[in-house]
Amino acid sequence: MSEDDELAALREQTSHGDRIDSAAAKEEQRGLVEDILDELEAIEAGEQQKTISVWDGHLAAFIRALEANPDRMEDVGHALQRQLDLDEGEVDRSDILRLALRLGFQEAAPDEFEAVREAARKQATKGL
Template identity: 80%
Template sequence: MSEDEELAALREQTSHGDRIDEAPAQGEQQKLVKDIIAELEAIDAGEKQKTISVWDGHLAAFIRALEANPDQMDDVGHALQRQLDMEEEDVDRSEILRFALRLGLQKAAPEEFEAVREAARKQATKGL
């Protein structure tokens, strides 16, 4: 790759667009925030459950094996808590799954996951 091609590739990687490019993305983000708030309100009203399910044999086996090995379960839970900048506390099956899902979504889709934080902030301050 020539020096000019390398510079062009670097420019493309580091360009962020302009405000016109960002407007549709912000509109989509706000729609996602609004939809999350609606789902949170439905959960709070008892119209929808807080639980989610995943069908994954390997993951189910892993979690059950961790439960059978409490020291390793604590190690995994504490590692997840550190990655999420949380204080290390005792963990259970549900917390390990919750932390792993949050961490994965936060790493893979940080902008979309930020919508969850924004929706939680908006919902928490709604009645103030």
């Protein structure tokens, strides 16, 4: 990489936002974490359900077909577990859907999904 290319790359990295933008983004992240914590507390208190539902015929057919082919379901589950750096283990319908959603959110919206991780850490350490 030439010196001009390096300077251009450095300019590009530093030209996106300033401290005010960074502070605003951190504040938004904190707000999302707090909203997630509120929802986790509502679930824990029995005020909200843990379940979510999705209306999608193609995915429903895919999941049912996997259930009819346990070896394939296991392969898909293990692939999802590997992508998420989890130990491979037994998988069922719920695991497949949960892992696929997590992977999708992690890939498509990593900053927002990090808020889920932060909220889970905060909830786990609450009361210590």
